[in-house]
Amino acid sequence: MSIHFKEVKHMFYSVVLTLQAISSGQITSFVGQKIHGWLFSLLKKADANLAPALHASVPNKAFTVSSFLGRKLNSTLEINEGELYKIRLTFLNDNVFQAISGEIYELLARAIPIQLERVKFIINLLTVDPEDPWSGFTTEEELLESVNENREIALKFYTPTCFRIGDLHLREPEPEKVFTSLLCKWNTHCSFKFDENLRDKFKEIVILESDIIQKRVQFSHFYIQGFVGSVKYKLPEIPSVIKTANILANFAFYSGVGYKTTMGLGQVKRL
Template sequence: MPIKLLLKFQADKKIPTSSLKPKTIHGIFFSLFPENVGEIFHTPSVKPFSLFYPVYFKSPSKNQLSFTVEMNVLNNELFPEISQVLFRKTFSEKAPVANVDGVEIELTTVKAKDVTTFESLMAKAKPLKELIFDFVTPTTFKKGRYDYVLPEPYLVFKSLLNRWNAFSPIKISGKELLPFVKENVLISGCWIKTKKTELMNGAKITGFSGRVFFYAAKFDEEKLKILNALSRFAEFAGVGRKTTMGFGKVKLAQKREGDEQDV
């Protein structure tokens, strides 16, 4: 059961957005939980959550007293324990959860923004041949030792498939789906840019952001429904590397009249 939560934090004085780097947000998140719960998040090879803080990538020079982090829980078995901790901190403890550059930060509110089930994602999926992804924050894949910064359909849907199968009771066969993607799904439009983003202490990662049109050249109702379900799931899971640090944030877009399709 994918669940999207909005976590609002309050600082005791204005803090530059540039101080809230991806690893810092990651650290603030883990500071919310006791060690045993943190291990549940940290141990699996496929992480059962994603975090997004797009403001850092857009307005790093901004100063703010409060900021909101989107948290997506991909494994519903974790939600009771997570919610217990989060709501206790917002309603009972009211104590700083982190200190960033001498600024104390407190969790003030937790709000559910979107809740669905894997069964619902699959049941509502339509066999659309075109999908429009807005990559809101830098997205990247790993090829060997290097960042790969192109929205290759195979890599996008392989990333989503791995996360889906890790947490969904409805398993999808990659042996059937991925060859279909490789042979039939192409990019029909692409407006992206790449940039290097600092993770922390000078370490950087290169990713792309922007709008990408994916088009299936062959109609296969069952496989297209699966791709559409995975695309909706992407709004919770994110795509590619470092989604637990804010990278790979995706929103689905609707096609507008006049949108060009030829690259």
């Protein structure tokens, strides 16, 4: 499959914030949901018109958030004053990144507290350094030009991942669902559009190895269950699928996979 594009300028960002607790307390529901609310409050302050437009862009919004990196997902969190906690924000749109980053830099420079549930934090550090395993940046052009035609793709899902089909939540790492989710996110936010007919060809991708468990997280008024762990996929000998799936697997670091990536679900890395 050959790819042709003109002046691709879209950038993707993964920003890691280091927060320091300035009070102690509990966060009783999934941190990703709290960070989502905080992020939207920043966006409303930065751009009153952009916030409602972004909120209405269902289901493939231009950002994702994490929970606290490396912390438990499925229980009440005890927050201790003085401790450091890391969160990650990714952006698939320059306007959203610029609006949010400007507000975050002000909070950082002036040590203005932020509040998640009843606990207050200050931002100690913002990084997009690719040396950090959870931060970095790339462009649409770089992803499209990456020479990677492996027929085996391994992904690690760090937070519960599921796919919503109507009223159902599908909780298995089915190849078609994983790569179709990535295809939809890519085609929503990128200049170059992949052929939507690839969805049918994704059905020929198979799982070689799977080491997953089911995990649930408690939101304010409901819980969601999904899979976490590592999965290795084998691609069919179809050049368009091999090229596209490899690009999408690299894109997954920024886009997330599946349902409610804007609230901390579906955080994934290519291994």
